[in-house]
Amino acid sequence: MEQQESGTSRRAFLERLGAVGGTAMVMAAMDAWHVPTASAATAPPALTGAGKGKTIVILGAGHAGQVAAFELNKLGYRCIVLEARGFAGGRVQTARRGFTATELGGETQRCDFDPGEYLNIGPWRIPFHHRSTLHYTKQFGVPLETMVNDNDAAWMQHNDGSGALKGKRVRQYEVKTDLRGRVNELIAKAATSGQLDQQVRAEDRELFLDYLASSGRLKKDLAYRGSDLRGYVKPPGAGDQPGTIDDPYGLSDLLQSHLWRDFQVGEYTHPLTMFQPVGGMDQIAKAFEKRNAPMLRFNCEVQQIRQTDKAVTVNYVDTKTGKTASVTGDFCLCTIPLSVLRSIDTPFSDDFRAAMDDATYVPVGKIGLQMKRRFWEEDDGIYGGHVKLDHPAIRQISLPSNNFQGQKGTLLGAYLLFDGATEVSAMSLKERIDYALAAGEAVFPGSYRANFERGFSWFWHLAKYNLGGWANWTAEARKDSYPKLLNADGRIYLAGEHLSYLGGWQAGAIESAWQQIEKIHQRAQQA
Amino acid sequence: MKVAVTLFALLVAAPCAAQDVAAGEVLYKQKCAACHQPTGKGVKGAFPALAGDALVLGDPALLSRMLLVGKGGMPTFKRLMTDQQIADVLSFVRSSFGNSAAPVLPDVVAAMRATLPASGGPTGPLGN
CATH class of the missing domain: 3.50.50.60 (FAD/NAD(P)-binding domain)
Known part of the structure; x- marks a missing residue:
């Protein structure tokens, strides 16, 4: 079926980008290949x-x-x-208490979130380089706050691979650090055994090894044996508590887990730090x-x-x-x-x-879930960012960047695109919420469903004056x-x-x- | 005539996988029903009714093209569905909601796909 692309790897890459960062990320990547972004x-x-x-x-x-x-x-x-x-x-809308909307062919929804809780059902983040948007927020004095667009502490969990990490809930910093360490070790050892002499000039070799060792936290023998960058099993503290670092994951387990797929993220197009207007994009x-x-x-x-x-x-x-x-x-x-x-x-x-x-227009939709307790913060220390998963349609759960340490919070339980959006939007309002809750419960067992209070879902292809998310x-x-x-x-x-x-x-x-x-x-x- | 068409369809379909209307019904619920409605009646002014629609009942190649390329609010399914899946769902639609037209063969979809430009743009399947 996918015979046409000049490089299937490019297509696979785009698919993964879409899965991870949403279509906007795909489009940004496309733009990087074709035109200035x-x-x-x-x-x-x-x-x-x-x-x-x-x-x-x-x-x-x-x-x-x-x-x-x-x-x-x-x-x-x-x-x-x-x-x-x-x-x-237009599409810049925020659902909060009292917000009413009706999808084509659907029932009327009235948002009943608690006061202060909201969901940006359209655009939800402003990269630092979108200077045109920031031109008006500054001119109009629209207060902004940081939108935590990436969070190394957030969980990731994949069931689509194999090996020891299959289905295991891990922190993104563990996987990032171990992947870098394992890969750098291999390259460094290849470099010191003459295998990269053609590619790395003799006068560059020492700097090359320095870079590999420092960024990968390699030991003197160029082996990677773990690092504090991957977090602690016993955290350091006062007195006689130096902290304990766990053994790193093996390269084969990391590769077979497919977790690495979630890290092909552009740092410019979707920077770690973005902005959001205080109180909602609207x-x-x-x-x-x-x-x-x-x-x-x-x-x-x-x-x-x-x-x-x-x-x-x-x-x-x-x-x-x-x-x-x-x-x-x-x-x-x-x-x-x-x-x-x-x-x-x-x-x-x-x-x-x-x-x-x-x-043609892209089917796009979102499901917001109000939780009575910010368990992702209180129990797991995750403040904003995206939890990554390999659910068939829901590839990430995005945690709120407002009201840190508050009582309640509204998370983005699903940001659905293309056929994920067509499929879920065909469900009843209640089924949609159940669908999103099932995905989240797998990553936050015992907490997700138990803390759920109210939901709101909206799909732009079913919006009368939009008929799609974007061109x-x-x-x-x-x-x-x-x-x-x-x-x-x-x-x-x-x-x-x-x-x-x-x-x-x-x-x-x-x-x-x-x-x-x-x-x-x-x-x-x-x- | 219709029998002949159907027979011809079956003969041509034989070498490759036959279209699966039951699978098509499942696909319809996943990809189509949100807009065209479970009844196939669509929403006036936004989503065309599939029941009795000229494009739906007409040339299978042109109908396939609509799924592959899309138009306006109708998204492109080029990267999201295989030839077999498109044949299945179209065969379901052509035999449901009061419609009674010959099934669509995967080969017809494949032939139409082959005429389209190599790059289909930045869409990609997200469901797996």
């Missing part, structure tokens, strides 16, 4: 001139739409933002909403878009009253996901429409279709994460908006 723009375009009383109709009050309104308004444009939902943010959306309020029209579902060579008219229905209305502007910036836009009555050319159809561009579509959508069709411009190489990230939506408003402004200035 990460956030390219650090500030909005420096635009001069004035909006001259021109009207811009913006469709969607997610980050792309809100950024455009915020920046264009400063230039004097009249901006009208039509938002189908009753609130701004704080960013709310900060925009507060400033853009006069421009925002909620519950306005776009029905039809029409354009002439002078203007764009958008017909919409007010979902509260059922009444239809229309707005006309000089230009339109449409941030509606392509999965949704393709079914709306639009005036796009056949070529443009075909390009839109070349993006998925194949290499071919990225080359042939994507560039067409960066240009206007008449007086209509598109923007959103789908028109960036930062797919699924907030930075993608923000920077896409920056790019497109510059084009609109330049054209408006010429008119």
Whole structure:
């Protein structure tokens, strides 16, 4: 079946990345192979001139739409933002007590977490290099806290391998340290027995061995016999307690366990330290909403878009009253996901429409579990980060980076993608929670189910105004279709994460908006 | 005509594994039912009904293409399902919800897959 890839190892690598770090990580890795990765723009375009009383109709009050309104308004444009939902943010939403949502074909969920508990059901972490996102959090004074994106103390457990570590719950620092030590020992011994003389210059050899010995904690004879980096079976303490280090795991057991698969993590794309807004990711959306309020029209579902060579008219229905209305502007910036836009009555050319159809959207969802006691902290000393497991769909359980040492906590019990997401989203709400609890109980036996209080699950492919988590561009579509959508069709411009190489990230939506408003402004200035 | 098609299908299917409608039903629940619903009736305005749908009942090659490539909210299953699995699930869909069309052969899926560009993009199976 998988005959096509130039390298199956690359595909396997991507699969594993996806399993470990989510699709965003896969996409980041893809970008590393094809194009520059990460956030390219650090500030909005420096635009001069004035909006001259021109009207811009913006469709969607997610980050792309809100950024455009915020920046264009400063230039004097009249901006009208039509938002189908009753609130701004697009996919940037946080489920907390009282939050109500209904999936297509599903029952209405009302989040009943305790006050202070929440789940970011959309984006949940901000890498330090997403300077566009951080530009607005700083400007708006949205308080950030550290999001612990990796934690060596977190458990890992794999049943898919064999050997002594199969099914054994181990700390990530044990596995990392032993793997490095075992591998460095082999390389160092090869180097001292002349086997690497072709590859390592004589004058480099000593430094090479120094590096291997220090990073692998090798002894003088270049053997690895364990290290304090892998933790203690008896920790050091006061008086006569020097601490006891356990024997390291054997290389064969480490390899056969498959645990090493979880360590192919990019340190730049998904850095150890990230940020999250205090109180939930929707704080960013709310900060925009507060400033853009006069421009925002909620519950306005776009029905039809029409354009002439002078203007764009958008017909919409007010979902509260059922009444239809229309707005006309000089230009339109449409941030509606392509999965949704393709079914709306639009005036796009056949070529443009075909390009839109070349993006497919990724099924994505999350399950949050409120626990009455932070047993991962109290019992195991794990503060944030991801527990890694080899469950068929749930590859990691992410522990909260807020309210450390508090009473309760809400963890991300499942971050599901692709067919893991389609399968679990077909379950009832209760079945979903049971599914997530079963996965967690295997790693936290006796604690996970016992401490569970309430759950909330949400799947973006079943969200009416999203129909998917984010756009998925194949290499071919990225080359042939994507560039067409960066240009206007008449007086209509598109923007959103789908028109960036930062797919699924907030930075993608923000920077896409920056790019497109510059084009609109330049054209408006010429008119 | 239909009998002839079915016979032909069985003959062609014989050398490779025959499509397994029961397996297809399980796959349907896992990959399709969340959107197209357990009833196959879909959700109006978002997910097309599979019952009586022209694409579902039409050319098996074009139908296979939809699963392999996707479109809009319909994800690509190119990396997530084998030819056999796609044949199974499509054969289930074509014989359920009141539908009555010939099964889809794995060879048809394989042939369609072979026409697609080598790189399918950054998707990958996460279920194993």
